[in-house]
Amino acid sequence: MSAVALIQALGSKLIDQPQGYPAVALNPAQLPDAARLAKEHGFMIMDVFGIDWLTYPGHRGKRFTVSYNLYHLETNSRLFLRVALNDGETVPSVTGVWPGANFLEREVYDMFGIKFSGHPDLRKLLTPDELDGHPLRKDFPLGETPTLFNEGRFLDPTAFRAGLIGKDVGLTGFRGGARKGVKSRD
Amino acid sequence: MTKLRVAPGPAGEAEFETKPLRINVGPQHPSTHGVLRLVVDLDGEVIKRLSPHIGYLHTGFEKTMEHRTYQQGVTYSNRMDYLHGFAHDLAYVLSVEKLLDAKVPERAQRIRVILTELNRIASHLMFFGTGILDMGALTPFFYTMREREKLLDLFELVCGVRMNYGYFRIGGLAYDLPEEFIPATRAFIAEFPAMLKQYAALFAKNDIFLSRTRGVGVISQETALAYSLTGPSLRASGVPLDHRKANPYSGYQDYDFAVPSANSGDVYARFMVRFTEMTESLKIVEQALDRLTPGPINDPNRRISLPPRSELETSMEAVIFHFKLVTEGFHPPRSEVYVPTESARGELGYYIVSDGGSMPYRVKVRVPSLANLQALEPACLDGLFADMVMNIASLDPVLGDVDK
Numbered sequence: 001m002s003a004v005a006l007i008q009a010l011g012s013k014l015i016d017q018p019q020g021y022p023a024v025a026l027n028p029a030q031l032p033d034a035a036r037l038a039k040e041h042g043f044m045i046m047d048v049f050g051i052d053w054l055t056y057p058g059h060r061g062k063r064f065t066v067s068y069n070l071y072h073l074e075t076n077s078r079l080f081l082r083v084a085l086n087d088g089e090t091v092p093s094v095t096g097v098w099p100g101a102n103f104l105e106r107e108v109y110d111m112f113g114i115k116f117s118g119h120p121d122l123r124k125l126l127t128p129d130e131l132d133g134h135p136l137r138k139d140f141p142l143g144e145t146p147t148l149f150n151e152g153r154f155l156d157p158t159a160f161r162a163g164l165i166g167k168d169v170g171l172t173g174f175r176g177g178a179r180k181g182v183k184s185r186d
Numbered sequence: 187m188t189k190l191r192v193a194p195g196p197a198g199e200a201e202f203e204t205k206p207l208r209i210n211v212g213p214q215h216p217s218t219h220g221v222l223r224l225v226v227d228l229d230g231e232v233i234k235r236l237s238p239h240i241g242y243l244h245t246g247f248e249k250t251m252e253h254r255t256y257q258q259g260v261t262y263s264n265r266m267d268y269l270h271g272f273a274h275d276l277a278y279v280l281s282v283e284k285l286l287d288a289k290v291p292e293r294a295q296r297i298r299v300i301l302t303e304l305n306r307i308a309s310h311l312m313f314f315g316t317g318i319l320d321m322g323a324l325t326p327f328f329y330t331m332r333e334r335e336k337l338l339d340l341f342e343l344v345c346g347v348r349m350n351y352g353y354f355r356i357g358g359l360a361y362d363l364p365e366e367f368i369p370a371t372r373a374f375i376a377e378f379p380a381m382l383k384q385y386a387a388l389f390a391k392n393d394i395f396l397s398r399t400r401g402v403g404v405i406s407q408e409t410a411l412a413y414s415l416t417g418p419s420l421r422a423s424g425v426p427l428d429h430r431k432a433n434p435y436s437g438y439q440d441y442d443f444a445v446p447s448a449n450s451g452d453v454y455a456r457f458m459v460r461f462t463e464m465t466e467s468l469k470i471v472e473q474a475l476d477r478l479t480p481g482p483i484n485d486p487n488r489r490i491s492l493p494p495r496s497e498l499e500t501s502m503e504a505v506i507f508h509f510k511l512v513t514e515g516f517h518p519p520r521s522e523v524y525v526p527t528e529s530a531r532g533e534l535g536y537y538i539v540s541d542g543g544s545m546p547y548r549v550k551v552r553v554p555s556l557a558n559l560q561a562l563e564p565a566c567l568d569g570l571f572a573d574m575v576m577n578i579a580s581l582d583p584v585l586g587d588v589d590k
Contacts (some may be wrong), residue, residue, distance in 0.1 A: 022492065044411050046526075046533060046557075056541050062252075063383035067346040069524070069537070069552065073411075073425065076432050078526070102416035103560050126589055135249055136548075 023080035043070040048104035050112040054138040101104040111136035204230035217575040220585025243589035267587040272305040273529035275354040281536040285518040293481040294358040303467040304509030308337040309530040317579035358484030399454035403577040405563040416556040417532025421447040422455035429528040455579040515544040555587035
Protein backbone atom coordinates (compact mmCIF):
# COMPACT_ATOMS: atom_id res chain seq x y z
CA MET A 1 0.00 0.00 0.00
CA SER A 2 1.42 3.32 -0.95
CA ALA A 3 1.73 6.32 1.31
CA VAL A 4 -1.17 8.13 -0.33
CA ALA A 5 -3.51 5.16 0.09
CA LEU A 6 -2.56 4.95 3.75
CA ILE A 7 -3.36 8.61 4.23
CA GLN A 8 -6.82 8.00 2.81
CA ALA A 9 -7.24 5.05 5.16
CA LEU A 10 -6.25 7.26 8.08
CA GLY A 11 -8.87 9.79 7.04
CA SER A 12 -6.51 12.66 7.77
CA LYS A 13 -5.61 15.58 5.68
CA LEU A 14 -2.42 15.75 3.70
CA ILE A 15 -0.06 18.55 4.61
CA ASP A 16 1.26 20.54 1.71
CA GLN A 17 5.01 19.96 1.55
CA PRO A 18 6.09 21.35 -1.80
CA GLN A 19 9.55 19.78 -1.93
CA GLY A 20 9.14 17.04 0.60
CA TYR A 21 7.40 13.73 1.04
CA PRO A 22 3.71 13.36 1.92
CA ALA A 23 2.95 14.11 5.54
CA VAL A 24 -0.10 13.59 7.75
CA ALA A 25 -1.06 15.87 10.63
CA LEU A 26 -2.35 13.97 13.66
CA ASN A 27 -3.47 14.62 17.22
CA PRO A 28 -1.43 12.88 19.89
CA ALA A 29 -4.50 10.68 20.58
CA GLN A 30 -4.67 9.54 16.94
CA LEU A 31 -1.03 8.49 16.80
CA PRO A 32 -1.20 4.93 18.22
CA ASP A 33 -3.90 3.88 15.73
CA ALA A 34 -2.09 5.53 12.84
CA ALA A 35 1.19 3.86 13.79
CA ARG A 36 -0.46 0.46 14.09
CA LEU A 37 -2.15 0.88 10.72
CA ALA A 38 1.11 1.98 9.11
CA LYS A 39 2.94 -0.99 10.58
CA GLU A 40 0.24 -3.37 9.32
CA HIS A 41 0.74 -1.96 5.85
CA GLY A 42 4.46 -2.63 5.98
CA PHE A 43 5.94 0.71 6.96
CA MET A 44 9.16 0.68 8.98
CA ILE A 45 10.23 3.59 11.16
CA MET A 46 13.36 5.40 10.07
CA ASP A 47 13.46 8.37 12.39
CA VAL A 48 11.64 10.34 15.05
CA PHE A 49 12.53 13.98 15.53
CA GLY A 50 11.19 17.18 16.99
CA ILE A 51 10.95 20.71 15.68
CA ASP A 52 10.61 23.72 17.99
CA TRP A 53 8.69 26.51 16.24
CA LEU A 54 9.32 29.11 18.98
CA THR A 55 11.29 31.58 16.83
CA TYR A 56 9.93 30.61 13.41
CA PRO A 57 8.77 33.85 11.79
CA GLY A 58 4.98 34.04 11.61
CA HIS A 59 4.34 30.65 13.19
CA ARG A 60 0.93 30.25 14.76
CA GLY A 61 -0.23 27.13 16.49
CA LYS A 62 1.40 24.70 18.83
CA ARG A 63 5.03 25.08 19.77
CA PHE A 64 6.43 21.63 18.95
CA THR A 65 6.09 19.13 16.16
CA VAL A 66 7.14 15.52 16.58
CA SER A 67 7.66 13.96 13.18
CA TYR A 68 7.82 10.24 12.42
CA ASN A 69 9.74 9.31 9.30
CA LEU A 70 8.24 6.08 7.90
CA TYR A 71 9.48 4.08 4.94
CA HIS A 72 7.77 1.40 2.91
CA LEU A 73 10.12 -1.19 1.43
CA GLU A 74 8.05 -2.64 -1.40
CA THR A 75 6.66 0.60 -2.83
CA ASN A 76 9.70 2.70 -1.93
CA SER A 77 7.43 5.35 -0.50
CA ARG A 78 8.02 7.57 2.46
CA LEU A 79 5.48 9.13 4.79
CA PHE A 80 5.81 11.57 7.65
CA LEU A 81 3.38 11.47 10.57
CA ARG A 82 3.39 14.83 12.31
CA VAL A 83 2.05 15.42 15.79
CA ALA A 84 1.71 19.01 17.02
CA LEU A 85 1.83 19.72 20.73
CA ASN A 86 2.53 22.40 23.31
CA ASP A 87 5.07 22.43 26.10
CA GLY A 88 4.10 19.92 28.78
CA GLU A 89 1.88 17.76 26.58
CA THR A 90 2.80 14.12 26.08
CA VAL A 91 2.78 11.90 23.00
CA PRO A 92 1.93 8.19 23.15
CA SER A 93 5.04 6.13 22.52
CA VAL A 94 5.23 3.95 19.40
CA THR A 95 7.85 1.60 20.87
CA GLY A 96 5.12 -1.04 21.17
CA VAL A 97 4.65 -0.92 17.41
CA TRP A 98 8.28 -0.46 16.35
CA PRO A 99 10.85 -1.40 19.04
CA GLY A 100 13.38 0.62 17.01
CA ALA A 101 11.66 3.84 18.10
CA ASN A 102 13.17 3.42 21.58
CA PHE A 103 16.40 5.40 21.12
CA LEU A 104 14.78 7.79 18.67
CA GLU A 105 12.09 8.83 21.17
CA ARG A 106 14.66 9.09 23.93
CA GLU A 107 16.64 11.47 21.75
CA VAL A 108 13.57 13.68 21.23
CA TYR A 109 12.92 13.63 24.99
CA ASP A 110 16.52 14.59 25.65
CA MET A 111 16.68 17.37 23.07
CA PHE A 112 13.19 18.87 23.46
CA GLY A 113 11.83 17.65 26.79
CA ILE A 114 8.82 16.07 25.10
CA LYS A 115 7.57 13.14 27.17
CA PHE A 116 6.42 9.92 25.54
CA SER A 117 3.77 8.11 27.58
CA GLY A 118 4.17 4.36 27.70
CA HIS A 119 7.86 4.42 26.79
CA PRO A 120 9.62 1.57 28.61
CA ASP A 121 12.79 3.46 29.49
CA LEU A 122 12.45 7.20 29.01
CA ARG A 123 15.89 8.49 30.03
CA LYS A 124 18.20 11.04 28.48
CA LEU A 125 20.15 9.66 25.57
CA LEU A 126 22.97 11.98 24.56
CA THR A 127 23.46 14.83 27.02
CA PRO A 128 25.04 14.34 30.47
CA ASP A 129 22.64 13.52 33.31
CA GLU A 130 23.42 16.70 35.22
CA LEU A 131 22.67 19.03 32.30
CA ASP A 132 19.56 21.04 33.06
CA GLY A 133 17.46 21.77 30.00
CA HIS A 134 16.90 20.53 26.49
CA PRO A 135 19.53 21.77 24.03
CA LEU A 136 17.56 21.85 20.78
CA ARG A 137 14.83 24.07 22.16
CA LYS A 138 15.14 27.48 20.60
CA ASP A 139 15.37 29.21 24.01
CA PHE A 140 18.35 27.11 25.07
CA PRO A 141 21.48 29.30 25.06
CA LEU A 142 24.12 28.57 22.47
CA GLY A 143 27.87 28.51 22.71
CA GLU A 144 29.61 31.10 24.81
CA THR A 145 26.70 31.87 27.06
CA PRO A 146 26.72 30.50 30.59
CA THR A 147 25.07 27.11 30.70
CA LEU A 148 22.96 26.24 33.71
CA PHE A 149 23.61 22.92 35.33
CA ASN A 150 21.65 21.40 38.22
CA GLU A 151 21.80 22.98 41.67
CA GLY A 152 22.52 26.43 40.34
CA ARG A 153 25.97 25.68 39.00
CA PHE A 154 26.95 27.74 35.97
CA LEU A 155 29.55 27.05 33.37
CA ASP A 156 30.63 30.44 32.03
CA PRO A 157 33.22 30.09 29.24
CA THR A 158 34.05 33.79 29.14
CA ALA A 159 34.80 33.94 32.84
CA PHE A 160 36.67 30.68 32.53
CA ARG A 161 38.94 32.04 29.79
CA ALA A 162 39.28 35.41 31.53
CA GLY A 163 40.48 33.56 34.57
CA LEU A 164 43.08 31.78 32.47
CA ILE A 165 44.62 34.99 31.15
CA GLY A 166 44.22 36.95 34.38
CA LYS A 167 41.60 39.44 33.18
CA ASP A 168 38.09 39.81 34.43
CA VAL A 169 36.37 39.89 31.02
CA GLY A 170 36.86 37.68 27.99
CA LEU A 171 38.88 38.66 24.97
CA THR A 172 36.04 38.96 22.52
CA GLY A 173 33.02 39.64 24.64
CA PHE A 174 31.04 37.62 22.11
CA ARG A 175 27.89 36.30 23.73
CA GLY A 176 26.58 34.16 20.88
CA GLY A 177 22.99 33.28 20.26
CA ALA A 178 22.11 35.94 17.69
CA ARG A 179 20.99 34.58 14.33
CA LYS A 180 23.13 36.74 12.07
CA GLY A 181 21.97 37.38 8.55
CA VAL A 182 18.37 36.29 9.07
CA LYS A 183 16.01 38.15 6.84
CA SER A 184 12.49 37.75 8.12
CA ARG A 185 9.67 38.19 5.64
CA ASP A 186 7.11 39.12 8.27
CA MET B 187 19.90 -20.03 37.31
CA THR B 188 21.57 -22.37 34.87
CA LYS B 189 23.28 -25.50 36.12
CA LEU B 190 26.81 -25.90 34.79
CA ARG B 191 28.65 -29.19 34.73
CA VAL B 192 32.44 -29.23 34.83
CA ALA B 193 34.21 -32.04 33.02
CA PRO B 194 35.71 -34.74 35.24
CA GLY B 195 39.17 -33.79 36.49
CA PRO B 196 41.46 -34.76 39.36
CA ALA B 197 38.90 -33.42 41.85
CA GLY B 198 36.09 -35.38 40.22
CA GLU B 199 32.96 -34.20 38.46
CA ALA B 200 31.46 -30.97 39.73
CA GLU B 201 28.16 -29.22 39.27
CA PHE B 202 27.39 -25.68 40.32
CA GLU B 203 24.87 -22.97 39.71
CA THR B 204 25.65 -19.70 37.98
CA LYS B 205 24.85 -16.35 39.57
CA PRO B 206 23.49 -13.38 37.65
CA LEU B 207 26.24 -10.84 37.14
CA ARG B 208 26.09 -7.30 35.84
CA ILE B 209 29.27 -6.02 34.25
CA ASN B 210 30.29 -2.80 32.61
CA VAL B 211 32.13 -2.65 29.27
CA GLY B 212 33.68 0.63 28.24
CA PRO B 213 33.38 3.56 27.66
CA GLN B 214 37.13 3.22 27.11
CA HIS B 215 37.54 -0.24 25.69
CA PRO B 216 39.48 -1.28 22.57
CA SER B 217 36.64 -3.34 21.12
CA THR B 218 33.89 -0.74 21.38
CA HIS B 219 35.04 1.22 18.31
CA GLY B 220 34.89 4.58 20.00
CA VAL B 221 33.38 5.67 23.26
CA LEU B 222 30.57 3.20 23.77
CA ARG B 223 29.55 1.93 27.19
CA LEU B 224 27.59 -1.28 27.54
CA VAL B 225 25.98 -2.60 30.69
CA VAL B 226 25.61 -6.34 30.32
CA ASP B 227 23.70 -8.80 32.51
CA LEU B 228 25.28 -12.21 32.37
CA ASP B 229 24.21 -15.66 33.41
CA GLY B 230 27.46 -17.56 33.36
CA GLU B 231 28.88 -16.60 29.98
CA VAL B 232 25.49 -16.00 28.38
CA ILE B 233 24.14 -12.50 27.82
CA LYS B 234 20.66 -11.97 29.25
CA ARG B 235 20.32 -8.23 28.92
CA LEU B 236 22.39 -5.54 27.25
CA SER B 237 21.95 -1.83 27.35
CA PRO B 238 24.12 0.64 25.42
CA HIS B 239 24.93 3.97 27.09
CA ILE B 240 25.89 6.57 24.53
CA GLY B 241 26.44 10.30 24.28
CA TYR B 242 30.10 10.51 25.23
CA LEU B 243 30.89 12.09 21.86
CA HIS B 244 27.81 14.31 21.69
CA THR B 245 28.97 17.54 20.10
CA GLY B 246 25.69 19.29 19.36
CA PHE B 247 26.26 19.47 15.59
CA GLU B 248 22.55 19.97 14.91
CA LYS B 249 22.37 22.98 17.23
CA THR B 250 25.59 24.41 15.81
CA MET B 251 24.38 24.05 12.24
CA GLU B 252 21.26 26.05 13.09
CA HIS B 253 23.56 28.98 13.84
CA ARG B 254 25.80 28.79 10.76
CA THR B 255 25.03 29.63 7.14
CA TYR B 256 24.11 26.79 4.81
CA GLN B 257 27.55 26.76 3.22
CA GLN B 258 29.30 26.57 6.58
CA GLY B 259 27.29 23.42 7.40
CA VAL B 260 29.65 21.42 5.16
CA THR B 261 32.34 21.94 7.80
CA TYR B 262 30.28 20.08 10.38
CA SER B 263 28.56 17.35 8.40
CA ASN B 264 31.65 15.24 7.69
CA ARG B 265 32.81 15.32 11.30
CA MET B 266 29.98 13.05 12.43
CA ASP B 267 30.89 9.88 10.58
CA TYR B 268 34.61 10.45 10.30
CA LEU B 269 35.14 7.17 8.42
CA HIS B 270 32.70 7.95 5.62
CA GLY B 271 32.79 11.73 5.66
CA PHE B 272 32.03 12.22 1.97
CA ALA B 273 28.68 10.47 2.42
CA HIS B 274 27.66 12.99 5.10
CA ASP B 275 28.84 15.89 2.94
CA LEU B 276 26.90 14.50 0.00
CA ALA B 277 23.71 13.96 2.01
CA TYR B 278 23.89 17.48 3.40
CA VAL B 279 24.56 19.26 0.10
CA LEU B 280 21.87 17.18 -1.65
CA SER B 281 19.27 18.32 0.89
CA VAL B 282 20.24 21.98 0.57
CA GLU B 283 20.36 21.70 -3.22
CA LYS B 284 16.84 20.29 -3.22
CA LEU B 285 15.79 23.22 -1.06
CA LEU B 286 17.36 25.68 -3.50
CA ASP B 287 16.48 23.71 -6.64
CA ALA B 288 20.15 23.95 -7.66
CA LYS B 289 21.39 22.38 -10.89
CA VAL B 290 24.58 20.47 -10.21
CA PRO B 291 26.71 19.96 -13.36
CA GLU B 292 27.39 16.43 -14.50
CA ARG B 293 31.13 16.60 -13.83
CA ALA B 294 30.56 17.61 -10.22
CA GLN B 295 28.10 14.73 -9.74
CA ARG B 296 30.57 12.22 -11.17
CA ILE B 297 33.39 13.49 -8.95
CA ARG B 298 31.10 13.30 -5.93
CA VAL B 299 30.22 9.70 -6.76
CA ILE B 300 33.89 8.76 -7.28
CA LEU B 301 34.95 10.22 -3.94
CA THR B 302 31.97 8.84 -2.02
CA GLU B 303 32.53 5.35 -3.35
CA LEU B 304 36.30 5.44 -2.73
CA ASN B 305 35.49 6.59 0.78
CA ARG B 306 33.02 3.71 1.16
CA ILE B 307 35.85 1.32 0.31
CA ALA B 308 38.11 3.05 2.85
CA SER B 309 35.39 2.77 5.48
CA HIS B 310 34.84 -0.93 4.77
CA LEU B 311 38.61 -1.51 4.92
CA MET B 312 38.64 0.05 8.38
CA PHE B 313 35.69 -2.18 9.27
CA PHE B 314 37.60 -5.28 8.19
CA GLY B 315 40.86 -4.34 9.84
CA THR B 316 39.38 -3.51 13.22
CA GLY B 317 36.64 -6.15 13.02
CA ILE B 318 39.05 -9.00 12.56
CA LEU B 319 41.42 -7.41 15.05
CA ASP B 320 38.62 -7.77 17.61
CA MET B 321 38.62 -11.47 16.87
CA GLY B 322 42.27 -11.59 17.83
CA ALA B 323 43.83 -11.60 14.34
CA LEU B 324 46.35 -8.82 14.07
CA THR B 325 47.63 -9.43 10.54
CA PRO B 326 44.63 -8.38 8.39
CA PHE B 327 44.66 -4.99 10.10
CA PHE B 328 48.03 -4.16 8.53
CA TYR B 329 46.89 -5.34 5.10
CA THR B 330 43.65 -3.36 5.08
CA MET B 331 45.33 -0.27 6.52
CA ARG B 332 47.88 -0.43 3.70
CA GLU B 333 45.15 0.02 1.08
CA ARG B 334 43.22 2.52 3.19
CA GLU B 335 46.38 4.59 3.37
CA LYS B 336 46.48 4.73 -0.44
CA LEU B 337 42.87 5.91 -0.50
CA LEU B 338 43.57 8.57 2.11
CA ASP B 339 46.48 9.72 -0.06
CA LEU B 340 44.02 10.12 -2.94
CA PHE B 341 41.73 12.23 -0.74
CA GLU B 342 44.72 14.25 0.35
CA LEU B 343 45.48 14.96 -3.32
CA VAL B 344 41.96 16.29 -3.77
CA CYS B 345 41.25 18.21 -0.57
CA GLY B 346 44.57 18.47 1.21
CA VAL B 347 43.28 16.53 4.20
CA ARG B 348 42.91 12.87 4.98
CA MET B 349 39.75 13.17 7.07
CA ASN B 350 37.06 15.85 7.57
CA TYR B 351 37.09 16.71 3.88
CA GLY B 352 34.61 19.55 3.38
CA TYR B 353 35.26 19.45 -0.36
CA PHE B 354 31.68 19.49 -1.62
CA ARG B 355 29.94 22.81 -1.97
CA ILE B 356 26.28 23.55 -2.31
CA GLY B 357 25.75 23.54 -6.08
CA GLY B 358 29.02 21.78 -6.89
CA LEU B 359 32.54 21.43 -5.60
CA ALA B 360 35.11 23.68 -3.97
CA TYR B 361 37.51 23.37 -6.91
CA ASP B 362 38.29 20.93 -9.69
CA LEU B 363 40.25 17.70 -9.31
CA PRO B 364 44.05 17.94 -9.49
CA GLU B 365 45.62 16.47 -12.62
CA GLU B 366 47.35 13.64 -10.76
CA PHE B 367 44.12 12.34 -9.26
CA ILE B 368 42.78 10.41 -12.25
CA PRO B 369 45.98 8.43 -13.03
CA ALA B 370 46.46 7.74 -9.32
CA THR B 371 42.88 6.46 -9.00
CA ARG B 372 43.24 4.32 -12.12
CA ALA B 373 46.38 2.80 -10.62
CA PHE B 374 44.44 2.03 -7.44
CA ILE B 375 41.59 0.42 -9.43
CA ALA B 376 44.12 -1.71 -11.28
CA GLU B 377 45.78 -3.08 -8.17
CA PHE B 378 42.87 -3.30 -5.74
CA PRO B 379 41.21 -6.55 -7.03
CA ALA B 380 44.48 -8.40 -6.33
CA MET B 381 44.43 -6.96 -2.81
CA LEU B 382 40.86 -8.16 -2.31
CA LYS B 383 42.08 -11.65 -3.20
CA GLN B 384 44.79 -11.30 -0.57
CA TYR B 385 42.21 -10.40 2.08
CA ALA B 386 40.02 -13.31 1.05
CA ALA B 387 43.02 -15.61 1.41
CA LEU B 388 43.69 -14.15 4.86
CA PHE B 389 40.30 -14.67 6.42
CA ALA B 390 37.43 -15.75 4.17
CA LYS B 391 38.36 -19.44 4.39
CA ASN B 392 40.07 -19.28 7.76
CA ASP B 393 38.70 -21.85 10.20
CA ILE B 394 38.88 -19.57 13.23
CA PHE B 395 37.14 -16.77 11.34
CA LEU B 396 34.37 -19.09 10.17
CA SER B 397 33.74 -20.63 13.58
CA ARG B 398 33.71 -17.21 15.26
CA THR B 399 31.27 -15.72 12.74
CA ARG B 400 28.97 -18.40 11.25
CA GLY B 401 25.66 -18.64 13.08
CA VAL B 402 26.77 -15.99 15.58
CA GLY B 403 24.66 -12.94 16.34
CA VAL B 404 21.81 -13.81 14.01
CA ILE B 405 19.41 -10.93 13.31
CA SER B 406 16.29 -12.19 11.58
CA GLN B 407 14.63 -10.17 8.85
CA GLU B 408 11.67 -9.28 11.13
CA THR B 409 13.97 -8.12 13.94
CA ALA B 410 16.09 -6.11 11.54
CA LEU B 411 13.06 -4.27 10.19
CA ALA B 412 11.51 -3.78 13.63
CA TYR B 413 14.73 -2.22 14.91
CA SER B 414 15.12 0.04 11.82
CA LEU B 415 18.38 -1.57 10.80
CA THR B 416 19.66 -0.21 7.48
CA GLY B 417 22.67 -0.54 5.22
CA PRO B 418 24.86 -3.60 4.77
CA SER B 419 23.70 -5.05 8.09
CA LEU B 420 20.08 -5.05 6.84
CA ARG B 421 21.14 -6.50 3.50
CA ALA B 422 22.88 -9.31 5.39
CA SER B 423 19.47 -10.16 6.89
CA GLY B 424 17.91 -10.64 3.49
CA VAL B 425 16.43 -7.21 2.70
CA PRO B 426 18.17 -5.80 -0.37
CA LEU B 427 17.44 -2.15 0.43
CA ASP B 428 20.03 0.20 -0.99
CA HIS B 429 19.03 3.81 -1.58
CA ARG B 430 21.53 4.08 -4.42
CA LYS B 431 19.22 1.68 -6.28
CA ALA B 432 15.87 2.37 -4.60
CA ASN B 433 15.98 6.19 -4.61
CA PRO B 434 18.87 7.08 -6.92
CA TYR B 435 20.62 10.39 -6.36
CA SER B 436 23.68 12.04 -7.94
CA GLY B 437 23.29 9.92 -11.06
CA TYR B 438 23.65 6.50 -9.41
CA GLN B 439 20.96 5.23 -11.80
CA ASP B 440 23.50 5.52 -14.65
CA TYR B 441 25.96 3.06 -13.17
CA ASP B 442 25.84 -0.67 -13.45
CA PHE B 443 26.36 -2.27 -10.05
CA ALA B 444 24.82 -5.02 -7.96
CA VAL B 445 23.49 -4.82 -4.42
CA PRO B 446 25.01 -7.75 -2.57
CA SER B 447 22.81 -9.34 0.06
CA ALA B 448 22.73 -12.51 2.15
CA ASN B 449 20.03 -14.38 4.01
CA SER B 450 21.66 -15.82 7.11
CA GLY B 451 21.79 -12.52 9.05
CA ASP B 452 24.79 -13.61 11.11
CA VAL B 453 28.16 -11.93 11.65
CA TYR B 454 29.61 -13.85 8.69
CA ALA B 455 26.92 -12.48 6.36
CA ARG B 456 27.53 -8.94 7.57
CA PHE B 457 31.24 -9.32 6.90
CA MET B 458 30.75 -10.85 3.47
CA VAL B 459 28.14 -8.35 2.27
CA ARG B 460 30.60 -5.56 2.96
CA PHE B 461 33.39 -7.51 1.33
CA THR B 462 31.40 -7.89 -1.90
CA GLU B 463 30.31 -4.27 -1.69
CA MET B 464 33.90 -3.13 -2.08
CA THR B 465 34.05 -4.78 -5.52
CA GLU B 466 30.79 -3.10 -6.51
CA SER B 467 32.01 0.30 -5.33
CA LEU B 468 35.15 -0.19 -7.38
CA LYS B 469 32.97 -0.87 -10.44
CA ILE B 470 31.08 2.38 -9.86
CA VAL B 471 34.32 4.35 -9.53
CA GLU B 472 35.64 2.84 -12.75
CA GLN B 473 32.47 3.67 -14.70
CA ALA B 474 32.34 7.19 -13.29
CA LEU B 475 35.99 7.77 -14.23
CA ASP B 476 35.29 6.57 -17.78
CA ARG B 477 32.40 8.99 -18.12
CA LEU B 478 34.15 11.93 -16.51
CA THR B 479 34.23 14.70 -19.09
CA PRO B 480 35.65 18.21 -18.70
CA GLY B 481 33.09 20.85 -17.86
CA PRO B 482 31.88 23.23 -15.21
CA ILE B 483 31.86 22.01 -11.61
CA ASN B 484 29.47 24.52 -10.08
CA ASP B 485 25.91 25.65 -10.56
CA PRO B 486 26.15 28.76 -12.77
CA ASN B 487 23.55 30.49 -10.56
CA ARG B 488 25.42 33.38 -8.94
CA ARG B 489 23.05 33.37 -6.01
CA ILE B 490 24.40 29.95 -5.01
CA SER B 491 27.99 29.61 -6.27
CA LEU B 492 30.90 31.96 -5.84
CA PRO B 493 31.96 33.78 -9.06
CA PRO B 494 35.28 32.63 -10.57
CA ARG B 495 38.33 34.33 -9.09
CA SER B 496 39.30 35.91 -12.44
CA GLU B 497 36.02 37.81 -12.68
CA LEU B 498 36.52 39.50 -9.33
CA GLU B 499 39.12 41.80 -10.87
CA THR B 500 37.01 42.96 -13.78
CA SER B 501 33.36 42.75 -12.80
CA MET B 502 31.75 44.87 -10.08
CA GLU B 503 28.73 42.59 -10.17
CA ALA B 504 30.89 39.57 -9.39
CA VAL B 505 32.35 41.38 -6.39
CA ILE B 506 28.87 42.12 -5.08
CA PHE B 507 27.71 38.53 -5.42
CA HIS B 508 30.95 37.31 -3.84
CA PHE B 509 30.52 39.70 -0.91
CA LYS B 510 26.88 38.75 -0.35
CA LEU B 511 27.59 35.02 -0.51
CA VAL B 512 30.60 35.15 1.79
CA THR B 513 29.16 37.46 4.42
CA GLU B 514 25.55 36.38 4.43
CA GLY B 515 24.95 33.38 2.19
CA PHE B 516 21.80 32.61 0.27
CA HIS B 517 18.20 32.54 1.46
CA PRO B 518 16.41 29.34 0.43
CA PRO B 519 12.61 29.52 0.29
CA ARG B 520 10.58 28.36 3.29
CA SER B 521 10.30 24.61 3.04
CA GLU B 522 11.22 21.27 4.53
CA VAL B 523 13.34 18.73 2.70
CA TYR B 524 14.71 15.26 3.24
CA VAL B 525 16.93 13.31 0.84
CA PRO B 526 17.72 9.71 1.81
CA THR B 527 21.17 8.51 0.80
CA GLU B 528 23.18 5.37 1.39
CA SER B 529 26.28 5.69 3.52
CA ALA B 530 28.60 2.81 4.35
CA ARG B 531 26.41 2.25 7.41
CA GLY B 532 22.89 2.69 6.12
CA GLU B 533 20.27 5.29 5.45
CA LEU B 534 21.64 8.75 5.95
CA GLY B 535 19.64 11.89 5.37
CA TYR B 536 19.44 15.48 6.46
CA TYR B 537 15.98 16.80 7.28
CA ILE B 538 16.29 20.57 6.88
CA VAL B 539 13.63 23.11 7.82
CA SER B 540 14.17 26.52 6.21
CA ASP B 541 12.54 29.69 7.54
CA GLY B 542 13.72 31.80 4.62
CA GLY B 543 16.82 32.94 6.50
CA SER B 544 20.43 32.37 5.59
CA MET B 545 20.79 29.63 8.18
CA PRO B 546 18.77 26.45 8.50
CA TYR B 547 15.98 26.72 11.07
CA ARG B 548 16.34 23.08 12.03
CA VAL B 549 18.74 20.39 10.88
CA LYS B 550 17.96 16.82 11.82
CA VAL B 551 20.42 14.16 10.78
CA ARG B 552 19.07 10.68 10.34
CA VAL B 553 22.27 8.87 11.25
CA PRO B 554 22.43 5.17 10.44
CA SER B 555 24.64 4.14 13.37
CA LEU B 556 22.20 5.19 16.10
CA ALA B 557 19.35 3.00 14.87
CA ASN B 558 21.76 0.19 13.97
CA LEU B 559 23.16 0.16 17.49
CA GLN B 560 19.71 -0.78 18.82
CA ALA B 561 19.94 -4.08 16.98
CA LEU B 562 22.94 -4.97 19.17
CA GLU B 563 20.75 -6.25 22.02
CA PRO B 564 18.65 -8.70 19.96
CA ALA B 565 21.84 -9.85 18.19
CA CYS B 566 23.66 -10.53 21.45
CA LEU B 567 20.84 -12.02 23.56
CA ASP B 568 21.40 -15.63 24.62
CA GLY B 569 24.80 -15.57 22.98
CA LEU B 570 28.22 -15.81 24.54
CA PHE B 571 29.84 -12.76 26.03
CA ALA B 572 32.91 -13.21 23.82
CA ASP B 573 30.68 -12.99 20.74
CA MET B 574 29.39 -9.57 21.80
CA VAL B 575 32.66 -8.08 20.59
CA MET B 576 32.09 -9.63 17.16
CA ASN B 577 28.53 -8.34 17.11
CA ILE B 578 29.64 -4.77 17.82
CA ALA B 579 32.27 -5.04 15.10
CA SER B 580 29.86 -6.50 12.55
CA LEU B 581 27.25 -3.76 13.04
CA ASP B 582 30.02 -1.24 12.32
CA PRO B 583 28.87 1.66 14.50
CA VAL B 584 30.89 4.86 14.35
CA LEU B 585 30.36 6.58 17.66
CA GLY B 586 30.74 10.04 16.17
CA ASP B 587 27.82 9.12 13.94
CA VAL B 588 25.79 7.75 16.88
CA ASP B 589 26.27 10.74 19.17
CA LYS B 590 26.30 13.62 16.65
